[in-house]
Amino acid sequence: MATRNPAPPAEAVSADPHWEAKLAKLRARTRPTVTLTICDDEDLKQAAATARFMEQQAKAAAEASPENEVLQAAQEEATVRLVEAQAALEEGSVPLRFQALPRNAFRELVAAHPPTEEQAQDRWDYNIDTMGPVLVAAASLDPLTEEDAAQFLSDWSKAEAERLLDVVLRLQQTERMDLGKG
Numbered sequence: 001m002a003t004r005n006p007a008p009p010a011e012a013v014s015a016d017p018h019w020e021a022k023l024a025k026l027r028a029r030t031r032p033t034v035t036l037t038i039c040d041d042e043d044l045k046q047a048a049a050t051a052r053f054m055e056q057q058a059k060a061a062a063e064a065s066p067e068n069e070v071l072q073a074a075q076e077e078a079t080v081r082l083v084e085a086q087a088a089l090e091e092g093s094v095p096l097r098f099q100a101l102p103r104n105a106f107r108e109l110v111a112a113h114p115p116t117e118e119q120a121q122d123r124w125d126y127n128i129d130t131m132g133p134v135l136v137a138a139a140s141l142d143p144l145t146e147e148d149a150a151q152f153l154s155d156w157s158k159a160e161a162e163r164l165l166d167v168v169l170r171l172q173q174t175e176r177m178d179l180g181k182g
Contacts, residue, residue: 031100032174033141036167039093044085051085054078096164097141100171109135132165139168 039045058078062071101109113131115124136149153161
């Protein structure tokens with residue numbers, strides 16, 4: 001038997017004339033997403049970091065002397081170099097996009113991968129070895145398969161595999177609300 005949500009009290013609705021709009025926004029919320037960007041080219045990363053630093057320095061100098069045309073031109077040139085370095089970095093990078101699973105789907109996934117005895121003694125709620133590839137693939141917004149995820153988690157360095165898992169696990173715990181000022 002399906003349960004019906006009772007209507008909110010009329011006095012509460014009349015006290016907040018914008019309730020329907022708020023409710024529509026709440027119902028339209030999307031689950032949290034994150035992009036993990038992978039770049040193996042240290043030269044590209046360093047060039048982008050250097051260009052970012054140089055642009056900040058040039059901008060500060062230009063702002064300190066707005067009448068100095070040489071500094072203004074140097075700032076413009078530094079901005080162009082930063083844009084170029086960022087474009088090269090993006091070209092040499094692989095972005096992986098992930099979205100949090102619906103709460104019930106994540107709960108079912110955890111239940112389907114109970115911890116080993118050793119993991120349970122270490123206070124794990126699930127078996128990360130079996131759940132990891134499934135979770136990474138399920139959360140992926142790209143066509144990433146469980147086999148791909150298992151290969152990455154197996155072949156990548158320990159730190160990189162842990163980072164991939166950490167990103168996807170933390171995404172399931174992302175909170176996008178605060179108590180406000182009341």
